[in-house]
Every structure is written in C-alpha cells, then in structure tokens.
Amino acid sequence: MKRRDVLKGAGLAAAGSSLGLAACSQPADSPSAQARIEPARADQPVLNWKMVTAWPSGFPGLGSGATELAALITRASGGRINVRVYGAGELVPAFEVFDAVSRGTAELGHCAAYYWSGKSAAAPFFCAVPFGLSAMEMNAWLYYGGGLELWRELYAGFNLVPFPAGNTGAQMAGWFKREINSVADLAGLKMRIPGLGGEVMGRVGATPVNMPGGELFSALQSGAIDATEWVGPYNDLAFGLHRVAKYCYYPGWQEPGPTLECMLHKPAFEALPDDLKAVVEASCRAVNDSMLAEYTSRNRAAFETLQREHGVEFRPLPNDVLQALRAATEEVLAETAARDPFAAKVYASVRGFRANARRWSEVSEQPYLQTRGEWA
Ligand code: CA
Numbered sequence: 287m288k289r290r291d292v293l294k295g296a297g298l299a300a301a302g303s304s305l306g307l308a309a310c311s312q313p314a315d316s317p318s319a320q321a322r323i324e325p326a327r328a329d330q331p332v333l334n335w336k337m338v339t340a341w342p343s344g345f346p347g348l349g350s351g352a353t354e355l356a357a358l359i360t361r362a363s364g365g366r367i368n369v370r371v372y373g374a375g376e377l378v379p380a381f382e383v384f385d386a387v388s389r390g391t392a393e394l395g396h397c398a399a400y401y402w403s404g405k406s407a408a409a410p411f412f413c414a415v416p417f418g419l420s421a422m423e424m425n426a427w428l429y430y431g432g433g434l435e436l437w438r439e440l441y442a443g444f445n446l447v448p449f450p451a452g453n454t455g456a457q458m459a460g461w462f463k464r465e466i467n468s469v470a471d472l473a474g475l476k477m478r479i480p481g482l483g484g485e486v487m488g489r490v491g492a493t494p495v496n497m498p499g500g501e502l503f504s505a506l507q508s509g510a511i512d513a514t515e516w517v518g519p520y521n522d523l524a525f526g527l528h529r530v531a532k533y534c535y536y537p538g539w540q541e542p543g544p545t546l547e548c549m550l551h552k553p554a555f556e557a558l559p560d561d562l563k564a565v566v567e568a569s570c571r572a573v574n575d576s577m578l579a580e581y582t583s584r585n586r587a588a589f590e591t592l593q594r595e596h597g598v599e600f601r602p603l604p605n606d607v608l609q610a611l612r613a614a615t616e617e618v619l620a621e622t623a624a625r626d627p628f629a630a631k632v633y634a635s636v637r638g639f640r641a642n643a644r645r646w647s648e649v650s651e652q653p654y655l656q657t658r659g660e661w662a
Contacts, residue, residue: 367566412433415619417612478515
C-alpha cells in the first residue's frame with residue numbers, strides 16, 4: 287500500500303469512530319465511504335484561509351450562508367482549504383470587507399456588491415437594481431447572460447475574483463410607522479434604505495439614511511427613523527421590527543432578488559490547482575442556490591407567523607407611489623451610467639437582459655402565478 291493510502295484509510299477510520307459510525311460497515315472503496323470527510327492528505331499543503339463577512343456571526347440566512355460556504359469549501363477540498371469565518375467586526379468592520387480581501391488580509395469575503403458603490407458606481411448592479419431582475423433572472427443574467435464576465439472584469443481591477451454566493455429572493459418594501467397612501471406621505475419620511483434604492487427614495491421626497499441592521503429596532507423605536515427596509519419576514523421577525531412599526535409594505539421594488547457575493551483575493555485564487563478552483567466555484571454555486579431555497583421556505587413560514595400571531599398587516603404600496611419610484615429609478619440609473627463608463631456598460635447589459643426577461647416572464651412565470659389558484 288502506498289503511504290498516502292495508509293494515511294487515507296487511518297483518517298477514514300478515525301472520522302468514522304468520532305461520528306459514532308461503524309467504520310467497517312462499508313467497504314472502504316464504496317462511493318459513500320469515499321464521500322466521508324477526509325483529513326488533508328499528507329502530500330498536499332493545507333491552506334488556512336480567512337473569510338471576513340459583512341454579517342454578524344451566525345446571523346440567520348446571510349451569516350449562516352457564509353458559514354455554510356466555508357464549511358463546504360473545507361469539506362469538498364478534503365481539508366486542503368481550511369476556511370475560518372469572521373463575523374462583521376471580528377477581524378474587520380462590515381464595510382471594510384472589500385479592502386481587506388483586495389489587499390489579502392483575508393482570502394475570502396462574503397458580502398453584497400451594493401455596499402461598494404464608493405469603489406465603483408457599477409458595483410451595485412451585481413447585487414440589486416431597483417425595478418431590476420428577480421432572483422431567477424439575476425442568476426440567468428450572471429451565469430448565462432454575460433453578467434459574471436462583466437463582474438469579473440470590474441473586480442479584477444481591485445485584485446478580486448467575485449462569485450455569486452446567495453440570494454434572499456424578493457424583499458419587502460419595508461416597515462412604516464405611518465400609512466402610505468400617496469407620494470405626499472413620503473415627504474420628509476426618514477427611512478433606512480441603502481444603495482440605489484436610497485437614492486431613489488431621496489428623489490421622491492423621503493430622507494434616506496443607512497445604518498447596520500443591528501441598529502434598526504432601536505432607531506425605529508426611538509423615532510430616529512420613521513421607516514426601514516431590511517430583508518423580509520424571516521429576518522425582520524428575528525429583529526422584532528413588527529413590534530415598533532405597524533405596517534409592512536410590499537413589493538420590495540428596491541431589491542427584487544439581490545445577489546450576495548463571495549469575493550476571493552485574486553492571487554490566492556489563481557495560485558490554486560484546478561481541482562481546488564473547481565471546489566471554490568462549485569461551493570459558491572451550491573450556496574447561491576441553497577440560500578435562496580432557505581429564504582423562500584423560511585420567509586413563507588415567518589410571513590404566516592407575522593400575520594397570525596402578531597396581527598401584522600401586509601399592504602401593497604399604492605400605484606402612484608410605485609410609478610413615482612419607477613420614474614425616479616430611471617433618472618438615477620441614467621445619471622449613474624452618465625458619470626461612470628463601466629457602469630454604463632453594465633447598465634446596458636442589465637437593461638437589454640431585463641427587456642427580454644420581462645417579455646418572457648409575461649407568458650411564463652407571471653401568468654402561471656396569477657392563475658394557479660387555491661387547492662381545496
Ligand atoms: Ca434590503
């Protein structure tokens with residue numbers, strides 16, 4: 287037996303006994319035995335990588351998605367890449383993730399591209415554009431519509447390699463202390479809403495502010511803000527936003543299907559052998575998919591809880607409000623494209639994709655969802 291095989295066999299037996307499994311219940315070469323976690327092989331160097339995130343450690347959905355991704359890379363690489371996750375503020379603050387991974391302080395970052403509009407006006411297009419693409423369409427644009435190539439081109443200039451690595455699905459317009467019956471009700475409204483959505487809100491008379499998620503409850507309670515958007519029922523219920531604001535409005539026009547990102551320090555990614563590059567890429571793709579499934583399931587359950595147990599009233603934003611927001615969005619996007627050539631290129635790509643996607647959706651998803659009805 288080669289030395290490597292001896293080590294591999296010993297590792298499997300140890301893993302089996304620590305998990306309380308009968309190590310000899312399957313032949314060592316059966317597919318399921320092969321699939322068990324193996325320690326890094328002695329002839330392969332172990333890379334101890336840091337993943338910094340924009341989320342509090344273990345935060346439901348976003349933080350747990352980062353943890354899942356780190357564990358998946360570690361397991362799928364057989365321990366050759368050993369990833370340790372640092373929540374926001376543990377190694378670097380949330381809004382310094384981009385710089386930390388860019389300079390190689392950490393090899394990986396899990397966050398959202400719309401936090402980086404200060405680095406490039408094009409960055410938010412890779413997370414969420416108001417009245418833009420749904421979660422399914424974001425994936426279609428990124429993987430099959432040229433989006434990911436543009437994203438890689440942009441981030442290469444910052445020594446980064448980006449991968450889609452999560453999606454919350456359609457968000458809510460947010461929590462409001464007062465009813466919104468017309469555009470006039472937005473005048474002077476202090477609302478926490480980041481990114482392009484915040485710029486749009488500013489155009490229709492509101493005062494947008496940004497603050498980390500952890501401060502939303504007390505800011506709403508104290509009256510420092512009148513309204514906030516966050517994510518949707520699953521995360522919003524956890525923060526207790528329903529206890530300090532009576533009305534939850536939909537739809538989440540500002541974030542119809544935001545993509546989260548995993549960014550890698552480019553030299554670290556490029557130094558990987560091909561099989562480990564594939565491990566990183568496939569792990570990001572798996573988490574991109576599983577986070578959306580998790581949000582879809584947990585939002586559905588929390589939506590029910592908020593209505594039945596907490597009497598929350600979910601309301602649609604009035605049409606004139608949505609029309610004003612849509613018109614302001616077009617202004618903001620046109621101005622963003624006018625001041626940044628790369629943003630113009632990305633906007634043209636999203637715009638073209640969205641036009642076809644909208645027409646296709648009108649004869650596929652949209653009429654189906656409208657027509658499927660109740661099951662008795
Ligand atoms: Ca949001």
